[in-house]
Amino acid sequence: MRPLHLFIETSRPSLPTVSSAHCRALKSSLIADTYTSNNFIHRYLKCSHFSDALKVFDEMPRRDSASWNTVISGYVNADDPSNAWGVVKSMKRLGFPLDAYTFGSVLKGIASGGSVVCGQQLHSDIVKLGFTDNVYSASALVDMYAKFFMVEEADRVFGNMKHRNSVSWNALIGAYVGFGDLRSCIELFVSMEREGVRGDGGTFAPLLTLLVEVDDDYQLMRQFHGKITKNGLEYENTVLNATIVAYADCGCIRDSKKVFDGSNGYRDIVTWNSMIAAYLERDLERDAFDTFVEMIRRKIDTDAYTYSSILSSALVGDARNPRLGASLHGLVMKMGYEKVTPIANAMMSMYVKSDGDDYMVDALRVFRYTPSKDHISWNTILNGLSQNGLSEEALKLFHQMHNDHVPIDQFAFSAALKSCSDLATLHLGKQIHALALQSGLQEKEYVASALIFMYSKCGIVEDSCKSFEESRKLSSVTWNSIIFAYAQHGQGKTALNFFTLMMDEQVSPDHITFVAVTNACSHAGLVDDGLKYLKSMKTMYSIEPRPENYACTIDLLGRAGDLNRAKEVIKEMPFKPDAMVLKTLLASCRSCGDIESAMEVGNQLLELDPGDHCIYVILSDMYGNLKRWDERAVMKRLMKNEGIKKVPGLSWIEVKNKVHGFNADDRSHPQSTDIHEALRGLLFEIRVSDDEMGISFDDQDLTL
């Protein structure tokens, strides 16, 4: 993907300057001179005037290899490797010898977006023409293989080099950076120093991108930082910028900020963007935004990177700035960026994430007006539809992606499968599963997780288990899903067995694992185990319980009828109960039939979230059950006065590829009469068979 060069400003010589110099040269007939002509070709190419450059080239009486090489590097620098390759082919056809300059330039082009077959042809030319010992040609070859992830070839070329400089080493290290293989990179770095080649910016900057928040990467980062300082590279922009991001990546944003604060006078635009990226890596949206505001205040140029970061982390409105989305969208338009794909994608992401008014409409509008959509544009919208419960639209879009040959990756599959789960449409879910199998993506964790969830939701936990077995089980993602699946199906013991297995396999649990585990305990009635697991989070696994962990535990106690212990759990929480925790407690009050406690919790909840319909619904329902009609009427009136409507529950059924939705008491379906007729028949049969089996059914439960 390379849309960025379209709007990155580079300082270019202006065309008029070049052409007037060219005219003067023509008049004084200097143009016959090969050296002067080469110079004009170069100057025309620098200001992207290919036609003029080629005209000079075509009209030259005598071309030398520099003339050819200048044109080739012109195409390479303009990100046009296919034309560069075309020129090389003409050169060969006309019998001009390729030289080290040719190989250096054209291999760079192929590495950045050409075909590896061309690269291999050039490799054999290099061998035939005896350029294997030329450090430029060989290093470019190493880099080319590295960019195509062909480590063995890169290794072999590198191993045969007589003389190697830092560029050669960096190209080889780059091959391992491409695989995220930090250990090999470090080994190479050590060998490099042992051979007496000092690490430079090209060594450290890419190395630092591999550091993540595990084990002792932070200590490693400090060592690298020491080396960087020793080699005098700490203010070299590529290294400085990579340092800022690397500290954030291995968990220490304070060090990022320290480096940034100490870099005044050395910063470029990427330094600022890196600080913003560093904050966002640690979910510090506010700090990121403040950095952005500081950029604007100091009149520092912003670019596409700045806006895509800021947009994707922003919500349309927040307490500090309710019109934030509109302002950012306006700024983007003012900069002329709105049709730039990464920016449009980030804008869609902002609208998709903002809940409240229907921002999905705005996201779709941006999508529609984005001229060149990439697979991220499609995925952002697909994910938005899926997350916002617009499942049918999501599946339609997925279908369109499939027809339009948009590449479907794991993100697309998991979003589409989530929508299948929400609709409980097994038929479509299976079709999408088949597609995932074709592309081999079923083993990716998020796809597997979505499959597990889909089959569980459609009632086939055995197929959840199959999908689990087919997945890579490296992180908690798929484990959590399978534990949830069995818990959802009331097989708490099996779910807990998976947890034990997960521990045996030494997969680190996260707070979601414990939500799943507590859920399993809840469904198996294992109250004491559930409480034990909550305690073990901190004591055994050093995971700080979050509100959802407490909410699950409260649910567990509530279902077991132990409201008092549920209240105790809330008292022991290290933070104030949020709406989710209180709602769970309110539901527990209902299942225990404790109206006094329910009123107390209800009042607390009304302070937190007065617009929530379920508080009113639960309370009025409880009053109704206790036949306290007056109080129930008061609740109903309150609801009416506050303008709160009960959000009706919906059911779906899928028939012949079409999803039909139903409300309670819903007669709007065109075949409503037939449907009810069929249901009455079914009910009758159930009643007959129940009578035969001696089960008495309360008609009330089955009223349609």
Added chain:
DNA sequence: GTAGGGTTAG
């Protein structure tokens, strides 16, 4: 006229 390196979007 030649080779390597940092920041963005799901």
